[in-house]
Amino acid sequence: MSLPDLLLSVVIDNTPTLSLRFLQCRGPFAKRRHQLVDSSVVSEIKRCVEDGVEFQGDLLNFRKDGSPVMNRLRMTPICGDDDAITHFIGIQFLTDAHLDLGPLPGSSTKESTKISDRFRSSLSSCQPSADVNRSITRGACGILQLSDEVMSLKILSRLTPRDIASFGSVCKRLYELTNNEDLWRMVCQNAWGSETTRVLETVPGAKRLGWGRLARELTTLEAAAWRKLTVGGAVEPSRCNFSACAVGNRHVQVSSPPPGRWGHTLSCVNGSHLVLFGGCGRQGLLNDVFVLDLDAKQPSWREIFSLAPPLPRSWHSSCTLDGTKLIVSGGCADSGVLLSDTFLLDLSMDKPVWREIPVAWTPPSRLGHTLSVYGGRKILMFGGLAKSGPLRFRSSDVFTMDLSGIAPPPRLDHVAVSLPGGRILVFGGSVAGLHSASQLYILDPTDEKPTWRILNVPGRPPRFAWGHSTCVVGGTRAIVLGGQTGEEWMLSDLHELSLASSEI
Amino acid sequence: MASAPENEKNASAPEKKTLTLKSMINNEEFVVDEHVALQSVTIKNMVDSDCAGDVIPVPTISGEILALVIEYCKNHANPSASEDDLKKADAGIVAKDIYTLIDLVLAANFLDIKGLLEVTSQKIADSIKDLPHQDVREIFGVENDYTPEEEAAVRAEHDWAFEGFP
Numbered sequence: 001m002s003l004p005d006l007l008l009s010v011v012i013d014n015t016p017t018l019s020l021r022f023l024q025c026r027g028p029f030a031k032r033r034h035q036l037v038d039s040s041v042v043s044e045i046k047r048c049v050e051d052g053v054e055f056q057g058d059l060l061n062f063r064k065d066g067s068p069v070m071n072r073l074r075m076t077p078i079c080g081d082d083d084a085i086t087h088f089i090g091i092q093f094l095t096d097a098h099l100d101l102g103p104l105p106g107s108s109t110k111e112s113t114k115i116s117d118r119f120r121s122s123l124s125s126c127q128p129s130a131d132v133n134r135s136i137t138r139g140a141c142g143i144l145q146l147s148d149e150v151m152s153l154k155i156l157s158r159l160t161p162r163d164i165a166s167f168g169s170v171c172k173r174l175y176e177l178t179n180n181e182d183l184w185r186m187v188c189q190n191a192w193g194s195e196t197t198r199v200l201e202t203v204p205g206a207k208r209l210g211w212g213r214l215a216r217e218l219t220t221l222e223a224a225a226w227r228k229l230t231v232g233g234a235v236e237p238s239r240c241n242f243s244a245c246a247v248g249n250r251h252v253q254v255s256s257p258p259p260g261r262w263g264h265t266l267s268c269v270n271g272s273h274l275v276l277f278g279g280c281g282r283q284g285l286l287n288d289v290f291v292l293d294l295d296a297k298q299p300s301w302r303e304i305f306s307l308a309p310p311l312p313r314s315w316h317s318s319c320t321l322d323g324t325k326l327i328v329s330g331g332c333a334d335s336g337v338l339l340s341d342t343f344l345l346d347l348s349m350d351k352p353v354w355r356e357i358p359v360a361w362t363p364p365s366r367l368g369h370t371l372s373v374y375g376g377r378k379i380l381m382f383g384g385l386a387k388s389g390p391l392r393f394r395s396s397d398v399f400t401m402d403l404s405g406i407a408p409p410p411r412l413d414h415v416a417v418s419l420p421g422g423r424i425l426v427f428g429g430s431v432a433g434l435h436s437a438s439q440l441y442i443l444d445p446t447d448e449k450p451t452w453r454i455l456n457v458p459g460r461p462p463r464f465a466w467g468h469s470t471c472v473v474g475g476t477r478a479i480v481l482g483g484q485t486g487e488e489w490m491l492s493d494l495h496e497l498s499l500a501s502s503e504i
Numbered sequence: 505m506a507s508a509p510e511n512e513k514n515a516s517a518p519e520k521k522t523l524t525l526k527s528m529i530n531n532e533e534f535v536v537d538e539h540v541a542l543q544s545v546t547i548k549n550m551v552d553s554d555c556a557g558d559v560i561p562v563p564t565i566s567g568e569i570l571a572l573v574i575e576y577c578k579n580h581a582n583p584s585a586s587e588d589d590l591k592k593a594d595a596g597i598v599a600k601d602i603y604t605l606i607d608l609v610l611a612a613n614f615l616d617i618k619g620l621l622e623v624t625s626q627k628i629a630d631s632i633k634d635l636p637h638q639d640v641r642e643i644f645g646v647e648n649d650y651t652p653e654e655e656a657a658v659r660a661e662h663d664w665a666f667e668g669f670p
Contacts, residue, residue: 086561143628143644145606150613154625159633165665169637169658171649220664 045075052077052085069094144173152177157186161215184211191215193376195323202271256300258290263314267326269347275326276301278313285312285334289326289345289352306352310343319371319379321403324348327357327379330366338365338387342401355439355454358409363399377404407452408441417478417497425455427497428462428480438462440497462495523547524559525570532567533559536574540581544573545616565611569604572597573611576620594619598627602643605631 041059048055055075060068073092080086146155156164156177164187168175177183188211189197200214201207209217217223264279264286276290289304316331316339329342342357369384379401386395414429414437423444431437438461443452462480471479480495521538525547541560542548550556562570579585579593597620598605605628612621632640641648650658659666 087563143602143606144646146609147613150609150621150625154609154621155629155632158626158629162665163633163635165662166637167632167640168662169650169655170640171646174646175658216662216664222664 045073048075049088144171148177152180152183153186156183158190159187161187161191161219165212165216179212181211184215187211188215195376199271199323256302258288258301258303259286261286261314263316263332265316265318265328267318267320269320269324269326271323273347275304275320275347277318277326277328278316278331280314285314285332287312291347304347304352306345306354308354310341310354310356311339313339315367317369317371317381317384319373321373321377321379327371329371329381330369330384332367338367338385340365357401357403358407358439359401360407360410363397366395366397369395378402404451408439411437415478415480425478425499457497460495461497523551523556525574526559526561527565527567527570528561528563529566532570534567534570534574536577537581540574540577543577543580543617545618547615562615564614566607569607569611572600572604572608573615573617573620577617580619594623598623602628602631606644 041057044057045055045059054077055073057073059071059073061071071092071094073090075088075090077085078087078089143151143155156167159167161184164178164184168178185197188200192200258276259281261279261281265277267275267277269275269291272293272295274292274294276292278286278288280286287309289306289309290301291304292299292301310328311333313328313331313333316328318326318328320326321344324347326345326347327342328345330339333339340362342359342362344355344357345352346355363381364386366384366386369386370382372380372382374380381397381399381401383397384395385393386397408426409431411429411431414431415427417425423442426441426443427439428437440455440457441452442455443450478497478499480497522535523538523541525534525536525541526532527534538551542551547556547560550560565573576594576597579590579597585593598608600608605624608624609621609628612624632643635643640646648655
């Protein structure tokens with residue numbers, strides 16, 4: 001069976017590269033010409049176009065669904081007034097090519113969903129001609145004028161998972177286009193962000209489900225379910241595992257466990273690492289950090305020695321930011337004191353250092369609450385037992401904290417240094433609470449949306465930096481001299497913050 | 505006023521090279537500064553390989569669309585234009601009916617002008633986002649080529665997209 005399709009392929013001024021865009025690639029996302037396409041025919045077409053002579057021959061091509069089709073092609077040069085070739089007219093006949101190529105790579109399309117349309121595939125195999133038709137019958141086919149490539153990569157990929165699912169009902173061609181794993185992946189990535197899609201890719205079984213299914217299940221939550229697991233072995237002393245984190249379902253045998261405890265938190269970092277912090281052990285409250293690599297051949301807990309840890313605590317809350325940073329908030333310190341602080345530990349650093357997150361205002365101290373990350377760098381705090389509020393016991397308070405910009409804690413008598421290029425560096429001064437006065441903050445007022453950033457520098461900062469005298473030397477060094485430590489007056493200490501590498 | 509020399513009238517300055525683009529649909533001709541036209545990779549390839557004659561025939565693109573494409577290229581060839589200006593100008597160019605937008609996408613794709621392809625595709629995507637599929641058919645003049653049974657089957661396959669979410 002074959003239908004003759006008349007196609008006007010226009011080539012300008014002998015440039016065969018311009019519109020000789022026969023598909024010759026299998027599937028909408030194939031980047032290269034299929035190996036079965038006879039390249040001598042392709043070069044013959046090029047030669048004929050260059051020499052301005054007629055071409056006749058058969059060329060293997062592919063429909064959108066990947067099924068092979070033979071193009072019997074005849075191209076004749078058309079000359080303008082001055083005998084120069086201005087156009088080529090191409091006529092092609094399509095015949096089914098009987099080749100067993102196996103299933104289309106990267107396609108989840110079942111055989112039954114193969115809805116091919118000879119007329120359309122020939123249209124888009126030679127895109128410009130489609131437009132010639134359309135400008136005559138304007139509006140007849142609208143968006144279907146666009147090639148599969150433009151439709152998928154440029155338009156459909158910018159829509160939401162729900163749009164892609166419903167647009168399959170528009171017509172058969174859209175059904176075909178939307179039934180594609182690569183498109184679904186792009187759409188999911190747009191909807192959820194590349195970090196989330198990257199993590200999802202590592203979840204066992206996600207690949208088997210496919211992105212379309214994943215989009216459905218994560219949107220409707222139809223597959224959400226509790227599962228009861230009974231595990232063997234004894235845990236000592238009775239460890240009440242209060243925290244949960246998502247790493248997929250599996251049973252892991254681990255060695256060198258950290259000392260038993262309860263009221264600790266467990267968070268997931270780097271995709272498959274668990275990090276344990278604090279809790280109440282046999283000897284009292286803890287502020288230690290342990291990490292377990294679930295993917296290791298023989299998973300084993302490893303203690304992380306971190307600098308400047310927060311107060312030992314239990315029944316606090318934790319979450320992870322950017323996959324590597326552990327956030328710990330609140331909890332219960334010695335003798336039942338409730339905490340309201342928030343600390344951050346970057347586990348991607350060689351020697352992790354705890355840092356208190358400076359906030360302009362803190363919600364009432366609490367324990368037993370939860371922290372959830374949303375929108376990339378924002379944290380939502382919910383519930384817990386709060387020291388103040390309408391109901392002392394179970395709180396329904398919701399607080400949010402935006403970590404995308406971290407403002408320096410309130411202060412006075414501090415130091416501000418103007419840097420070349422207009423940026424402002426701030427440190428020191430009288431700062432309330434446990435905040436480190438020597439932490440450097442930097443702000444670029446010339447930014448469209450000026451945002452404070454924390455600047456971590458090596459070396460030994462002054463322990464106190466207020467009520468002192470500071471001057472900037474040569475634009476690249478700030479000198480801090482003396483000051484009051486709270487107990488004594490000091491003039492013998494001199495600290496220098498150098499902004500450029502020191503001379504040799 | 506920006507001092508960018510316009511060239512529609514005549515190329516009085518001899519060092520300023522111009523190209524003539526001719527729509528093969530309605531034979532309209534446009535004289536454009538070379539550096540403006542070269543934003544089209546397709547035209548650039550032609551010029552680079554010495555295939556471009558005095559008049560470059562542009563098939564499949566009407567004069568009306570070609571004028572918009574040239575307007576876009578002019579805006580983006582102006583070195584003194586700020587990002588904000590360009591955004592505003594782009595928004596003006598894509599504030600068109602859906603058929604003009606589709607023509608623009610086809611033109612941008614054919615002439616290989618990446619930026620124009622991006623803004624026009626985005627505009628089309630924005631205009632069909634969150635629409636029921638019947639509206640998509642109507643807006644784009646797409647014919648429903650399903651039998652009622654087929655349509656029901658396809659719809660059932662993605663029933664979640666048609667329901668309210670929990």
